[in-house]
Amino acid sequence: MKNVPTRTIKAAGPHEELAEAAHVLRSGGLVAFPTETVYGLGANALDPEAVNKIFRAKGRPADNPLIVHIAEISQVEDLSDDITVPARRVMEAFWPGPLTVVLPKKPGVPGEVTAGLQTVAVRMPDHPVARELIRLAGVPVAAPSANRSGRPSPTTAQHVRNDLEGRIDVIVDGGACRVGLESTVLDLTSEPPVILRPGGITREEIEEVIGPVEIDPALWELHDRGTPKSPGMKYAHYSPKAEVVVVAGDDYGKIFVKVSELILKYRSSDKKVGVLASLETGRGYSADAVYPVGSRANLVTVAQNLFYGLRFLDDEEVDLIIAEGYPEEGIGLAIMNRLRKAAGNNVIYV
Numbered sequence: 001m002k003n004v005p006t007r008t009i010k011a012a013g014p015h016e017e018l019a020e021a022a023h024v025l026r027s028g029g030l031v032a033f034p035t036e037t038v039y040g041l042g043a044n045a046l047d048p049e050a051v052n053k054i055f056r057a058k059g060r061p062a063d064n065p066l067i068v069h070i071a072e073i074s075q076v077e078d079l080s081d082d083i084t085v086p087a088r089r090v091m092e093a094f095w096p097g098p099l100t101v102v103l104p105k106k107p108g109v110p111g112e113v114t115a116g117l118q119t120v121a122v123r124m125p126d127h128p129v130a131r132e133l134i135r136l137a138g139v140p141v142a143a144p145s146a147n148r149s150g151r152p153s154p155t156t157a158q159h160v161r162n163d164l165e166g167r168i169d170v171i172v173d174g175g176a177c178r179v180g181l182e183s184t185v186l187d188l189t190s191e192p193p194v195i196l197r198p199g200g201i202t203r204e205e206i207e208e209v210i211g212p213v214e215i216d217p218a219l220w221e222l223h224d225r226g227t228p229k230s231p232g233m234k235y236a237h238y239s240p241k242a243e244v245v246v247v248a249g250d251d252y253g254k255i256f257v258k259v260s261e262l263i264l265k266y267r268s269s270d271k272k273v274g275v276l277a278s279l280e281t282g283r284g285y286s287a288d289a290v291y292p293v294g295s296r297a298n299l300v301t302v303a304q305n306l307f308y309g310l311r312f313l314d315d316e317e318v319d320l321i322i323a324e325g326y327p328e329e330g331i332g333l334a335i336m337n338r339l340r341k342a343a344g345n346n347v348i349y350v
């Protein structure tokens with residue numbers, strides 16, 4: 001793929017610059033932009049050639065469909081004409097916000113966006129820069145996370161530069177992302193609705209609005225068995241360069257003991273060890289690098305810093321990353337899903 005000069009603009013800079021970024025989108029170019037979850041790599045969703053460029057820049061498999069981002073709830077009507085009552089309810093409850101809904105697609109939505117599926121994933125981000133950019137572009141914006149395929153999703157503009165410099169036209173720098181991991185993907189074409197990817201909005205929050213929802217069983221199978229409904233779930237994901245192991249269990253005292261044991265074991269065989277720890281235990285580890293993600297009492301902070309921490313430890317060039325696990329409820333479900341995938345399901349229970 002040819003090298004293109006990537007221009008970075010500050011979201012807080014002159015308004016004309018954001019208008020120029022919107023113009024790049026409208027003319028078929030690629031623009032990375034901040035959302036409340038992670039940075040997205042946007043292209044005009046109605047332009048198949050522009051959408052193809054996303055797949056090339058990321059090295060993304062062509063059978064993994066993209067989320068279409070909109071600036072107003074009413075734009076969903078341009079993408080789907082089959083919006084059921086539960087769909088309407090969740091959109092009203094959680095948009096703008098980290099929830100993506102899967103709906104039957106209108107014929108006008110290009111197959112390049114949906115990877116040939118008859119459904120389309122739609123989301124209205126809760127970030128003023130993202131929405132202003134989409135509004136100025138005047139088109140729906142297809143955007144996966146702005147990382148090279150397989151890498152942890154980017155939560156800062158620097159992460160995007162590290163992965164995509166020279167492969168995309170513009171990066172809009174809006175600082176660090178608030179949620180830190182991706183949106184929840186909710187399939188509303190089945191009854192009951194199914195969570196295909198846990199994320200920023202929890203199962204519990206969704207059930208308060210529309211009653212019981214299921215969790216895609218494929219979420220627990222990280223290996224390529226069958227065809228998961230969310231095609232993205234079958235690929236290696238969020239992988240730092242280092243090997244990753246997760247130590248999980250109900251009692252974090254036990255987690256601390258096991259992680260300490262592993263640190264000793266690997267360091268004695270001359271491996272450089274990094275730990276992705278909670279604030280409660282982080283100070284107690286004598287590893288080569290420790291990244292404290294957040295407090296067990298506030299998992300939202302753990303989610304916020306998770307991908308940042310994985311990339312940080314990679315930059316420390318450790319051979320092994322040991323990550324502490326968290327309870328799989330609320331946002332903990334999404335945290336553990338990302339950790340499992342980063343570790344290729346290499347999880348030790350204590």
Ligand code: TXA
Pocket residue numbers: 035037038039040041064065066067098100102114117119120121123125143144145146181182183184185196197229230231232233
């Ligand atoms: O928070 C987010 O969702 C971020 C920001 C940029 O908005 N985007 C993001 O996109 O995470 P991406 O491409 O990394 O993940 C999209 C996920 C994939 O797992 C994909 O398979 C699934 O959504 N998906 C997209 N369209 C789908 C469809 N029609 N049916 C089922 N799953 C779909």
Ligand code: MG
Pocket residue numbers: 144145153
């Ligand atoms: Mg992604």
